[in-house]
Amino acid sequence: MYCLLKLAPLFLAVAVCNGWLFGDFVGKQKEQDEISLWPLPQKFQSSAVAFKLSPASFQIVHAKQSSAGPSCGLLENAFRRYFEYIFGDLKKPEKSRKKVYDSDLVELQVWVTSADPKCDDFPSLQTDESYELSIDEPSAVLKAANVWGALRGLETFSQLVYEDYYGVNNINKTDISDFPRFAHRGILLDSSRHFLPLKVILANLEAMAMNKFNVFHWHIVDDQSFPYMSRTFPELSQKGAYHPFTHVYTPSDVKMVIEFARMRGIRVIPEFDTPGHTESWGNGIKDLLTPCYSGSSPSGTFGPVNPILNSSYDFMTQFFKEISTVFPDAYIHLGGDEVDFRCWESNPDIEKFMAQQGFGTDYSKLESFYIQRLLDIVAATKKGYMVWQEVFDNGVKLKDDTVVEVWMGNKMEEELQNVTRAGFTTILSAPWYLDYISYGQDWQHYYKVEPLSFPGTDAQKKLVIGGEACLWGEYVDATNLTPRLWPRASAVAERLWSDKSVTDVGNAYNRLVQHRCRMVKRGIPAEPLFVGHCRQEYKGL
């Protein structure tokens, strides 16, 4: 055990001591074993030549040619973050440095090449996240079109640094050219079944950045509670949250989440799921939900949003107008899943309306009627939308840029075929419902999923723009969410970022063991994959 431990820091050096290794990692199992990059870059070459990094002299700086400079707050912030990840939060030692040796790496130059570095922008579905990284003395160079690629490259750079036998930070001569396989790589968190304190959300955004995730799908409200504090309709959270003060997200909380995510190249896509999953909305907005009937009189319970009242649409118009200004992303997730028709069926006014519209007894037509009007409302705010697969299945007319999220485990491939045949972009979450736990290394199942294995044309496959790992909130809150999500979600991260050919589970295991220890060292309580230890164990509880 002791011997193993001593060897750990030498892994990288030993792995590559036969000079340069070329290739894109396909079929090079041996070398992969000892490298703990996660997710694995697309193209990679490394040599045994190692440089030392001194906390006294090493710097991350803007390259002279870079379009970004000290006024780029996003990068300045990132430089400090990654310096701390690499060297720990040691106070920077006194300036008695200046002793630079030949074998030192003195700086990482970050070179943003396009005229507009996008320092103050938000990442989007179209964002170019590619980067090139060249480690050589005396300077390493990270080249990217914009800050978003630079962020990804900084993470990779920090993962290349390892401690040698004496605890000195080393990095090997390396060239990397990297880009994501899929553009949409998301994590869904659910703050309605359990309220998630801001601290938990921010910590998970940190962990997402460490895994190159770029979308936070915020399932913010649902039946159980409405923690989003609306300026237009404050009674929604006043009456719909678990507690109106301690269990809500204020406008400034939401702003902080969005900015914290932006600094890490992560989009925030809020989900306001209607017409089902809306019980908590009804507490604050009278007449929004359908009154259910028991026989000929109202039973006192309520069902989905009432689709036959104009007031419902007036409310949605105002509400989504607010949402479209609060959340800068081009997309809003409108939900549309699991609508229970029983309440609608029981209500005589709804029955009458169905007859008038000629819907017969096909309540999915009523659902479509609602969704269609909602989509028009949201489209008027200039936002794109995402929906759960039922909306597509029910034949609702969708805008061309709609993203359909496939979540149902059965007939998943068939659904992907249908959605893409109809020409819609889609993301996959069906195989990645991480709230379903079981004994053992379930991360391997998530890892083995190939999103493009369904039968279809190349054009169809191009429409699959990514996927999401979903951690629904029934059984998780601040006490257990973070260790349950990480490193299981890391398996999804690599599937969505790395090349299709990166499928060796044994190799992934070796890298992921080290990656999870890296997360622990950075303060994320990522749970263990199996027996073993981290040099630095988690210090919290």
Place this chain on the structure above:
Amino acid sequence: MYCLLKLAPLFLAVAVCNGWLFGDFVGKQKEQDEISLWPLPQKFQSSAVAFKLSPASFQIVHAKQSSAGPSCGLLENAFRRYELHSPLFTFEPVLLYDSDLVELQVWVTSADPECDGFPSLQTDESYELSIDEPSAVLKAANVWGALRGLETFSQLVYEDYYGVNNINKTDISDFPRFAHRGILLDSSRHFLPLKVILANLEAMAMNKFNVFHWHIVDDQSFPYMSRTFPELSQKGAYHPFTHVYTPSDVKMVIEFARMRGIRVIPEFDTPGHTESWGNGQLDLLTPCYSGSSPSGTFGPVNPILNSSYDFMTQFFKEISTVFPDAYIHLGGDEVDFRCWESNPDIQKFMAQQGFGTDYSKLESFYIQRTQSKGYMVWQEVFDNGVKLKDDTVVEVWMGNKMEEELQNVTRAGFTTILSAPWYLDYISYGQDWQHYYKVEPLSFPGTDAQKKLVIGGEACLWGEYVDATNLTPRLWPRASAVAERLWSDKSVTDVGNAYNRLVQHRCRMVKRGIPAEPLFVGHCRQEYKGL
């Protein structure tokens, strides 16, 4: 949602507003629903009359008649702990109102309060609690019962609508159904920092558990730092400095547990599960053979060398002085015979002893020679017919034929504890605590005398998939289900009622700093503040 929240603090008051309720809780589902005591006391009566507790005036004190006084460090420490749980001291002028509860008098009745003793299997943990103005009285034979009563007292306190601490007029007479109520933690598959162990001892006390079964070493690592054989952890731990328990760490665990009425029973599992021992102890393990030559790998402890027994004698001499409990767990489970079978010296020895090819006889031969003070063993040791001392505790852990095993062990006259249904490392989606809750340890066919030999059980959280990052929320409140099964009356089996109380109990743990995970959707007034 909002309405529900407002009502929560009123639960207790509402529940009992029809005057006194008598009974031992059997069949009184309605009243149980609103009471968040966990585990449920054996006998309980409560009224709607509520007293207020002022942080300025309320005190926990020794009763005049008590044999324990200010020199009883264990109780003084406990008084402070429980005053912190029911919040805050201020030093404002003391204004007493008629409706105030001004003190809890703790009355230890036996001549020796056992302030400086250690809890044992024979410890009397019963207590009586009477809440009435102006003083509440907690009566127990010794400090161990007093500790259990203090926990119950703290669970009776609730905040009213204005945030004031209230407690209702109540009488409780309580005692555990089973004497051995344990939690197994495994510090070998993953090293558990001291902080994690201490936090879980805290949580154990909140659930009236009284045994910490410390599966301290195993194949994967040897974090116990031995004074006699320091090379065991130097070479066998994951890291010789950062991943070990020093003698003072072990002392701290034992004392921290003692202060909470918890026994610490260390397990040093042999002859199998010993790979990490071999790193520091040359020739201790059996060399496995591949054909006619050693393969370079090692198997169980080598049972044919005198040196093995000399080592064990010295080692367990140390262990028996370091750990004060009357019992040591000697393991004895899952011995893999393949290595022994491969070794020609072992084969020769088998022939000499007349064991034929029955390697369980060799195992028994080994176990027989390593017995020390009181010991616990895993069920295989009994199954293999090893001759055991009368006071041996056999731990039944195999899920299949569990009832048959309980029958056999008790028919042979041995005391036993049950852990088979409570392997909490096996996780699944949903509310698995209900399965643990529904277990009835005495459902096996047998005489009353046999049933009496079942002295308790243990919830086991084996360490393959847990470490400091996820252990505590994975254990709590799932282990709480086992806690109630082992403490409360056999008749306390209503899952719906248990759910309601457990929801509140888990929020109480969260409030006290334990990251106990949620049972299902909902919220705690005070959510966990850590990560």
